[in-house]
Amino acid sequence: MRQIVLDTETTGINPKLGNRILEIGCVELVNRKLTGNNFHRYINPQRDSEEGALNVHGLTTEFLADKPVFHQVVEELREYIRGAQVIIHNAPFDLAFLNHEFRLLNLPPFDDHIDGVIDTLAQAKEMRPGKRNSLDALCDHFGISNAHRKLHGALLDAELLADVYLAMTRGQNSLGMDIVVEEVSTGIDLSQVALAEIFVLRAADDELAAHEELLNGLDKAVKGACVWRTAAV
Incomplete structure (x- = not known):
C-alpha cells in the first residue's frame, strides 16, 4: 500500500479570504515503510502572510519572492500523490486549501486524485478523548523527539507525523499483554x-x-x- 503523509503551510487560516498555500511537504510510505521518496516545495503565494501565520512558519514574503507559483508545481504534485492514500493531521484544513488551489486552476479537486484520506487528529481524539492531540502533544506521548522543531515546516511536520502515525497504528503500543485463559469444563482428568x-x-x-x-x-x-x-x- 502506498501512503503519503502530507502537510502544508499557508498565509492564513481561511482560503475563502484569499489565503494561499506557501509550502507543501510530503513523505512516502510503502507498506508502512519510509521510502525517502519525499516531495517538498516552497511556493510564492503572491501575497503577504497574516501576522499570526508568519509567527507560526516564519516564511517571509522576501524569502518566497523567487519561488515558483502554485501552477508551476501542481503537475508534479498531482503525479506524486496520484492514487495514494493521504495522511493528514486535521485533514479538513489542508484539504480546503488544496481543493481551493486546484479549483483556481480549473483542475479536478485534490480529493479526486487520491485514494482516500486518513485524519490522524480524528484518530487521536478517538484514542485519547479529552487529551491534547496536537502534533507536539502526540510526539510527547509516543516518545518521538521534536526538539529540532522551532517553527512549523511542512516537510518536517510531515516527517514527524509519519512517525506518529506509525506509532499510533502499530497495534500493540504497550509492552505488556494481558492474556486471559478461559477454563472449560471437559470432564477429562x-x-x-x-x-x-x-x-x-x-x-x-x-x-x-x-x-x-x-x-x-x-x-x-x-x-x-x-x-x-x-x-x-
Missing part, C-alpha cells in the same frame, strides 16, 4: 493426559529481519534499548 511432543519452528530470515525492524522502531520510541532487547540477553 488433565493429569492423565500425555504431553504432546513440542516442535520448534525457527523463524525464517525475512521474519527475523522484520522483527529487527520492529525492535529498531521501539528503540527509537524509547530513545534507547527497548525492553525486548534487554529481556533477550
Whole structure:
C-alpha cells in the first residue's frame, strides 16, 4: 500500500479570504515503510502572510519572492500523490486549501486524485478523548523527539507525523499483554493426559529481519534499548 503523509503551510487560516498555500511537504510510505521518496516545495503565494501565520512558519514574503507559483508545481504534485492514500493531521484544513488551489486552476479537486484520506487528529481524539492531540502533544506521548522543531515546516511536520502515525497504528503500543485463559469444563482428568511432543519452528530470515525492524522502531520510541532487547540477553 502506498501512503503519503502530507502537510502544508499557508498565509492564513481561511482560503475563502484569499489565503494561499506557501509550502507543501510530503513523505512516502510503502507498506508502512519510509521510502525517502519525499516531495517538498516552497511556493510564492503572491501575497503577504497574516501576522499570526508568519509567527507560526516564519516564511517571509522576501524569502518566497523567487519561488515558483502554485501552477508551476501542481503537475508534479498531482503525479506524486496520484492514487495514494493521504495522511493528514486535521485533514479538513489542508484539504480546503488544496481543493481551493486546484479549483483556481480549473483542475479536478485534490480529493479526486487520491485514494482516500486518513485524519490522524480524528484518530487521536478517538484514542485519547479529552487529551491534547496536537502534533507536539502526540510526539510527547509516543516518545518521538521534536526538539529540532522551532517553527512549523511542512516537510518536517510531515516527517514527524509519519512517525506518529506509525506509532499510533502499530497495534500493540504497550509492552505488556494481558492474556486471559478461559477454563472449560471437559470432564477429562488433565493429569492423565500425555504431553504432546513440542516442535520448534525457527523463524525464517525475512521474519527475523522484520522483527529487527520492529525492535529498531521501539528503540527509537524509547530513545534507547527497548525492553525486548534487554529481556533477550
